[in-house]
Amino acid sequence: MSxxxxxxxxxxxxRSQNNQPKAEGSIEERLKLRPRGPLPSVEGDLETxxxxxxxxxxxxxxxxxxxxxxxxxxxxxxxxxxxxxxLLRSTSPLLDSIDWPDTVEVYDPxxxxxxxxxxxxxxxxxxxxxxxxxxxxxxxxTAMNFLPDNFxxxxxxxxxxxxxxxxxxxxxxxxxxxxxxxxxxxxxxRTADVEQTIQLGAHGPRLMHVxxxxx
Amino acid sequence: xxxxxxxxxxxxxxxxxxxxxxxxxxKARGGFVDKRxxxxxxxxxxxxxxxxxxxxxxxxLSHLEQYLMQFEQQVELSGGEVHWAADPAEACExxxxxxxxxxxxxxxxxxxxxxxxxxxxxxxxxxxxxxxETDLGEYIIQLAEEPPSHIIAPAxxxxxxxxxxxxxxxxxxxxxxxxxxxxxxxxxxxxxVLRNEFLGADVGITGANMLIADTGSTAxxxxxxxxxxxxxxxxxxxxxxxxxKVVPTLEDATVLLRLLARSATxxxxxxxxxxxxxxxxxxxxxxxxxxxxxxxxxxRSEMLGNAYREMLHCIRCGACLNHCPVxxxxxxxxxxxxxxxPMGSVLTPLMIGLDEGHVLADASSLCGRCEAVCPMSIPxxxxxxxxxxxxxxxxxxxxxARSMLGFWAAIARRPQLYRWLVERKSRLLHxxxxxxxYLRHVPMAGSWTCSRDLPAPQxxxxxxxxxxxxxxxxxxx
Numbered sequence: 189m190s191x192x193x194x195x196x197x198x199x200x201x202x203r204s205q206n207n208q209p210k211a212e213g214s215i216e217e218r219l220k221l222r223p224r225g226p227l228p229s230v231e232g233d234l235e236t237x238x239x240x241x242x243x244x245x246x247x248x249x250x251x252x253x254x255x256x257x258x259x260x261x262x263x264x265x266x267x268x269x270x271x272x273x274x275l276l277r278s279t280s281p282l283l284d285s286i287d288w289p290d291t292v293e294v295y296d297p298x299x300x301x302x303x304x305x306x307x308x309x310x311x312x313x314x315x316x317x318x319x320x321x322x323x324x325x326x327x328x329x330t331a332m333n334f335l336p337d338n339f340x341x342x343x344x345x346x347x348x349x350x351x352x353x354x355x356x357x358x359x360x361x362x363x364x365x366x367x368x369x370x371x372x373x374x375x376x377x378r379t380a381d382v383e384q385t386i387q388l389g390a391h392g393p394r395l396m397h398v399x400x401x402x403x
Numbered sequence: 404x405x406x407x408x409x410x411x412x413x414x415x416x417x418x419x420x421x422x423x424x425x426x427x428x429x430k431a432r433g434g435f436v437d438k439r440x441x442x443x444x445x446x447x448x449x450x451x452x453x454x455x456x457x458x459x460x461x462x463x464l465s466h467l468e469q470y471l472m473q474f475e476q477q478v479e480l481s482g483g484e485v486h487w488a489a490d491p492a493e494a495c496e497x498x499x500x501x502x503x504x505x506x507x508x509x510x511x512x513x514x515x516x517x518x519x520x521x522x523x524x525x526x527x528x529x530x531x532x533x534x535x536e537t538d539l540g541e542y543i544i545q546l547a548e549e550p551p552s553h554i555i556a557p558a559x560x561x562x563x564x565x566x567x568x569x570x571x572x573x574x575x576x577x578x579x580x581x582x583x584x585x586x587x588x589x590x591x592x593x594x595x596v597l598r599n600e601f602l603g604a605d606v607g608i609t610g611a612n613m614l615i616a617d618t619g620s621t622a623x624x625x626x627x628x629x630x631x632x633x634x635x636x637x638x639x640x641x642x643x644x645x646x647x648k649v650v651p652t653l654e655d656a657t658v659l660l661r662l663l664a665r666s667a668t669x670x671x672x673x674x675x676x677x678x679x680x681x682x683x684x685x686x687x688x689x690x691x692x693x694x695x696x697x698x699x700x701x702x703r704s705e706m707l708g709n710a711y712r713e714m715l716h717c718i719r720c721g722a723c724l725n726h727c728p729v730x731x732x733x734x735x736x737x738x739x740x741x742x743x744x745p746m747g748s749v750l751t752p753l754m755i756g757l758d759e760g761h762v763l764a765d766a767s768s769l770c771g772r773c774e775a776v777c778p779m780s781i782p783x784x785x786x787x788x789x790x791x792x793x794x795x796x797x798x799x800x801x802x803x804a805r806s807m808l809g810f811w812a813a814i815a816r817r818p819q820l821y822r823w824l825v826e827r828k829s830r831l832l833h834x835x836x837x838x839x840x841y842l843r844h845v846p847m848a849g850s851w852t853c854s855r856d857l858p859a860p861q862x863x864x865x866x867x868x869x870x871x872x873x874x875x876x877x878x879x880x
Contacts, residue, residue, distance in 0.1 A: 194487035197646070197700045201468045204708025211458075211465040215473070218462065218651045219617050225459075225658035226451035245674075297688050317672040329689035330635040334628045352660070356653045365481070366618045366680035368690050369635060374672050377628040379590060381540035381556060383427075383563050384434045387590045390539060391597060392628025392675070 224353050234315040234348045235400065241318025245375030246388060247396045252342075253403050255285040262307065262340055263292060265397050271305055271338055278308040278328035282342065282401065297328070303335035310343040312358050313398075316351045317374055320398065323359070324369040333371055339393035341373070345402035404522050404550055406755040407739035411762045414737040424560055428734050431559045435725035438669025439776070445671070452661050457780055459655045460716040464707060470616040470649045471698065477619025481681030483694035488521075494699045495526035498608065498641060501695055502532055505639045507605035513623065513630035514538035515610025516554055516719055517645050517699055519741040520754065523608070535600045537629035539593050546573050552735030554742065555667050555721040560734050563589065597629070607633035607691070611644040612718070613659060614696070617652045620678040621696060624663065628675050640679065640691040645699045647707075647715040653678075659718055662778035666720035702754055710789050714749050716779040723773035723783060729766055738763060745773035745783045752790050761799050764790035822866055829860035 230237055239249050250265065252258040266273055274293040277283055288294050308328050310320040320341050324330040333339065349355050352372070359366065377392030388394055407414070418424055443449050463470055475485040486501075488494035494517075502510060510532050512518065524545075527534045536545040540557035544550065546569045551557030558566070567583035570592055579596075583589050609630050611621040621642045623630045634640045650656050664670040683690030706715055724730045724744030735743035740760070742750045748767060752760030764787045773783040794800060800808070814821050836842050836859030845852050862868075 191487075193489045193493060193700075197487050197489055197698075197704055198468050198471070200700070200704035201471070201646070201707060204704055204706075205465060205468060207708040208465060208712065211461040213462050215466050215469050215651070218655075219473070222617070222652045222654045224654050225455040225661075226448045228446055228448050228661065241671075319672060319676075324683075324687060324690060326684075326686040326688055329687065330631065331689050334631045334635065352657045353654055356657075366620055366678060368679065368681055368683050368687060368694075369631075370620075370678040370680070371631065372672070372676040373674070374676075375674050378626045378674055379539045380626070380668070381538070381543065381558055382566055382586045382589050384431055384556070384559070385586045387586050389594065390590060390627035390629070391537065391594055391601070391632055 222356075227351050227353070228316060230316050230350050234350060235345060237315040238313055238318060238348050239400070241315070242375075242398055243318075245318050246378075247318075247375055247398050249398050249400065252399050252401050255282065256287060258282075258342060258399055258401060259286045259288055259292075261399055262397075263289075265340070266305065266338070269338060269395065275305040275307050275340070276303055276332060276336070277306070278332055280309040280327060282344070283307065283309055297332060303332070305338040305340065306332040306336040307340045307342070308332055310341050310347070312347040312349055312355055313343045313400075314350075314352055314355055314372070315348055317372070319372045319374040321355050321359075322371045322373060323363065323367040324371075325367060330369040330371065333373060334377075334392045337389070337394045338397065339376065339395065340397045340399065342399045342401050345400055348400075404519065404525070404741060406751070406759055408751055408755065408760045408763055409739070411737055411739060411766055414739060415733040415766070418733040418737045423562055423565070424734050427560050427562055428731060431553075431556070432725070432731050435669070435721075439666060439722060439725070440669075442665040442669040442671060446661075446665065449662075449665070452658055453778055453780055455658050456662055456778065457716065459650060459658055460779065463650055463655075464647070464712065464715055467646065467649070467707060470651060471646060473616040474614050474619055474649050477616065478681070478694070478696055479619075481619050481694075483619065483681045483696060486695060486697045488697055488699045488701075490701055491521035491699075494521045494643065494697055494701075495523055497697050498523060498643065499526055499530045499532075501639065501641055501693075502527065502530065502606050505606055505693065507532060507639070509533045509535070509600070509604045510606045510608060511535050511537050511600055511604040511633045511637065512541070513607070513609035513625065513633040514541045514557065515608070515643050516551075516741065517610055517643050518608065519551060520645075520701065521643070521699060523643065535597070535604070537597055537601065537627075537633055538625070539590065539627060539629075542593060542597065543569060546570075550736070550741065552743065553721060553724060554719050554744075554746075560736065601632045601636050604633075604637040606639040606641060607635075607637040608641045608643060609634050611642050611648055611696075612663065613656045614644055614649040615651075615653055615656055615678070616649055618678075618680055620653075620680040622656055622660075622676065622678050624660070624673040624676050626668075626670075626674045631675055631677050634677070634679055635690060638691055639693040639695070640682070642679070642694075642696045643699065644696060645701070646703050663718050663720050666722040666776070666778040706753060711749065711753055711786055713781050714746070714753070714786060716781050717746055717750075718779060719746075720778060722776045722778065726772045726776045728768065728770065728772070745787070746781075749783060749786045749790070757790065757794055757797060758799055761790060761794035764788075764794065822864060825864050826867070829862075829864060832857075832859045833861070835859070
C-alpha cells in the first residue's frame with residue numbers, strides 16, 4: 189500500500205514540476221558543493237563572543253586549565269547550587285583524566301543511575317549562537333543532555349567555531365557520517381507556554397554550566 | 404479533526420465578546436511582535452537571508468521528487484525507514500500500524516502541526532493507545548480537549564488560572580496537592596507528571612522542521628527539550644513530516660534556522676536544535692531501536708503545480724499570525740481548523756475544500772502585514788485573493804453579496820457614471836452628517852456602524868481633487 193502511494197505521490201510531484209519553470213542549479217552540484225548562505229557577522233575573539241552569548245542564553249560559565257581544575261570548578265559550582273556531589277559522567281579522554289576526591293560520587297553512563305547532574309564534553313561550541321554541539325555515541329548517550337536538573341558541559345577552547353556551518357565542517361571531517369542524534373544546545377530547557385512567561389527547566393535541564401578548557 | 408471553518412463569522416463574534424480570550428490575546432500580541440523586532444535589529448543580514456531562503460525553497464521545490472528520493476535513500480542507509488502517505492487516513496494508518504508492530508501501549512508526542520492536520524491523536528486513541536502530548540502548550544490543550552489556537556504557542560488563549568484549574572482537575576488527588584499559584588508551580592508540576600510519561604513510553608512521535616536530503620536527517624527545534632526526550636527515550640521514534648519540509652543540505656537548513664526562531668519567538672536560536680539520523684547505532688547506550696519517517700502529501704503535490712505553490716515555502720514560524728489584525732482580534736479557534744491566521748486562511752481551503760473554507764479568505768483586510776513579516780516572503784494577500792476569485796468562480800459567494808458586487812462592478816466599469824454617482828453620494832452623506840461630520844447609522848451597513856461611526860465625506864472625490872491639483876492631466880500617461 190505504502191509503495192503504491194510512494195509511486196503515486198512521486199508521479200504527482202513530477203507532473204506538477206513539469207508545469208513550472210525550473211530553478212537554477214543542479215542537484216548534484218548542490219549536494220557536492222553545499223554552498224553556504226549569508227553568514228551573520230561574528231566579530232572579535234570567538235571565546236569572548238561565545239561567553240557573551242552563553243550568558244545571554246542563561247548559562248553560567250567557568251574556565252579551567254587542567255583536568256584537576258575542571259573537577260574543582262564543578263565541585264564549587266555544585267556546592268553553590270546546593271546540589272549533591274554525585275554525577276553521571278560521559279567518557280572522553282579529558283573527562284576520564286579528572287581525579288575526583290572521595291567526596292564525589294562519579295558514575296558512568298552504563299551504570300544508568302540517577303540523572304540529577306550530568307557531566308559531558310561537547311564536540312564543539314558555536315560562537316555565533318552561544319551553543320554547544322553534542323553528538324550521541326556509546327560514550328555519551330543523548331539522554332544525558334536532557335534528563336538532568338544540572339547539565340555541565342566541558343568544551344575545549346580550540347573547539348570553538350565561528351558559525352554553525354563550521355560545526356558541520358568539523359562533523360564531516362572528524363566523524364563517519366551523522367550520529368543518531370546531533371544536538372545544538374543553547375542554554376537550559378525553557379518554556380513560555382504559560383502566559384508567555386519564560387520559565388527555565390521545562391522538561392530538560394534547569395541549569396546549564398559550561399566549562400571552557402584550555403591547558 | 405472536524406473542520407468548523409464555515410462558521411468563522413459566528414465564532415469570531417463569540418471570540419470578540421470573550422473577555423478571558425481578549426485578555427490572553429492582548430497579552431500575547433505585543434510580546435511576539437516586540438521580541439521579533441528586537442531580534443531582527445540584531446541581525447543586519449536578515450534581508451539577505453530572506454533572499455537566500457527563497458532561493459533554497461525554489462531550488463528544492465523544482466527538484467522535489469529527486470530530493471525526496473535522495474532523503475529516502477539516506478534514511479535507509481542509516482538504518483531507518485521511510486513511509487509515504489497520500490492523505491491523512493493513510494498517514495494515520497501507517498503510524499498506528501508501526502505502534503502495533505512495536506506492541507506499544509503508551510505513546511509520547513512532540514508538537515507536530517502535521518500530526519494535527521492528519522488527526523493523529525484521534526487515530527492513535529481509536530487504536531486503544533495511550534497518547535500524551537509533551538510540549539507544555541499541547542499538553543494543556545490536550546487536557547482541555549481543544550485544538551491548538553496558535554501554531555507555535557498552542558495554548559496562547561489560556562490564562563494561568565485556567566491552566567491551574569485544568570491541572571487541579573486532572574492531576575490533583577493522591578500525588579499532587581500543592582496549590583498552583585505561579586508560573587513556576589505550573590511548569591514544575593507538568594515536568595513531574597510528564598517525566599514519568601517520557602520514561603514509560605514505548606513509541607515517541609515527533610514532527611520535523613526540516614528534512615535533510617544529503618544526510619537523511621530530520622531536524623527538530625524546541626525550547627523545552629520535550630521533542631528530544633520523545634525522540635530519545637522510547638524504543639521506536641516516528642517522525643511525521645510533510646513533503647515540502649525537505650532541503651538539500653545542512654547548510655541550507657542553517658539558513659532557514661536563522662530565520663525561523665527569530666521570526667517565531669525572537670530568539671536567535673531555540674534552546675534545542677536537533678538532527679536525528681537513523682536509529683541508535685549498535686554500540687550506543689540508549690536511543691531508539693527503530694526510526695521511521697512518515698512523509699505526508701495531503702494535497703501538497705498538487706499545490707506544487709498550481710497558483711498556491713509559494714505556500715509550500717512556509718516554515719511555520721507564526722509571524723503572520725502574530726502580526727495579523729484579524730488573528731489578534733479573534734484568536735486561533737475562530738478559524739475552526741488546525742492552521743489559523745493568514746497562513747491558515749490560505750492552507751485551510753486547500754486542505755478541507757474551498758466550499759468549507761472560503762470564508763477564511765474573506766476575513767482579511769488584505770493589509771499586507773503578513774507578507775511584510777513573512778521570513779519566506781510568501782505573498783499571502785495575493786493567495787487570499789486567489790481564493791476569493793476561485794470562490795466567486797465556483798459560485799460560493801452568498802447570492803446577495805454576489806449581486807451587489809456585480810452591481811458595483813457594472814458601475815465601476817463606467818468611469819463617468821461612477822464618478823457622477825460618487826459625487827452625488829458624497830454630497831448627500833456630507834449633508835446628512837451636517838456639523839457632526841459623521842454618521843451613526845447607514846442603511847444596509849448596520850453591522851459596520853453598530854460598533855463605530857462612519858466619518859462623512861468632507862468634500863469632492865479623490866479624482867476631482869487630483870484633477871484640480873494636476874490641472875486635468877493624468878500623470879500616468
